Amino acid sequence: MQINKEASTNKYEQTDTEMSVAQATTAAAVSKNIQAGLLKNMVLDPGWFNGDRSKFEDWWRGIRLFLKSNRVNGTDDRITAILARLRGGVAGIYAQKKLDKLDENNNTQDWDEFVKELKTTFSNKSKAADAEWKIETFKQGKRNTADFIIEFEALAMKADTDKLHTIFLLKENVRHDIIKTILGYPPIAMPETLKEWKVAITFVGQGYKSMEG
Numbered sequence: 272m273q274i275n276k277e278a279s280t281n282k283y284e285q286t287d288t289e290m291s292v293a294q295a296t297t298a299a300a301v302s303k304n305i306q307a308g309l310l311k312n313m314v315l316d317p318g319w320f321n322g323d324r325s326k327f328e329d330w331w332r333g334i335r336l337f338l339k340s341n342r343v344n345g346t347d348d349r350i351t352a353i354l355a356r357l358r359g360g361v362a363g364i365y366a367q368k369k370l371d372k373l374d375e376n377n378n379t380q381d382w383d384e385f386v387k388e389l390k391t392t393f394s395n396k397s398k399a400a401d402a403e404w405k406i407e408t409f410k411q412g413k414r415n416t417a418d419f420i421i422e423f424e425a426l427a428m429k430a431d432t433d434k435l436h437t438i439f440l441l442k443e444n445v446r447h448d449i450i451k452t453i454l455g456y457p458p459i460a461m462p463e464t465l466k467e468w469k470v471a472i473t474f475v476g477q478g479y480k481s482m483e484g
Contacts, residue, residue, distance in 0.1 A: 314340035322362035327393040346382045402429035416476025434465045449475045
């Protein structure tokens with residue numbers, strides 16, 4: 272009788288444990304779904320773009336975030352989603368011509384070429400010209416290194432500066448003591464790509480900041 276009682280108790284304890292595990296698993300799944308839903312709700316659809324070049328930069332950033340949050344990853348799907356939001360004026364004409372071209376050609380489109388064409392068509396040319404002028408003389412001075420890199424990258428994107436010239440300007444405009452330190456690296460550790468230069472500059476800049484207090 273005692274054995275049956277202990278067996279029954281163990282059975283209930285096992286059941287309670289299994290229920291606790293199941294509840295925890297369900298809670299985790301619900302939490303994950305809620306978080307995914309919140310992420311989608313946080314990034315709103317930027318809506319239509321009518322060709323107003325002064326609004327293109329903000330709209331373009333919004334549509335990229337919207338597509339990313341909704342996991343629209345396929346090139347054709349992304350291009351279709353963007354064309355569907357170009358309406359009225361020059362934007363509508365561009366979308367119609369692009370759609371006609373896509374209907375004629377069933378091959379997968381090149382995303383980089385599409386983005387370049389879209390930017391060339393709708394970017395604010397005066398802003399690009401201003402950025403081209405500003406990036407040439409944009410010195411770090413007393414700016415925080417990480418902040419400077421962010422601002423510099425934004426200007427380089429607006430000016431559409433090629434990577435080799437961007438590296439040249441970065442080395443010219445960052446604090447000389449930071450560049451001097453990096454140029455003292457052994458050849459095997461010397462940065463070559465734009466990404467490597469940004470990482471090295473940020474690392475050395477943070478080191479100087481910690482020493483300067």
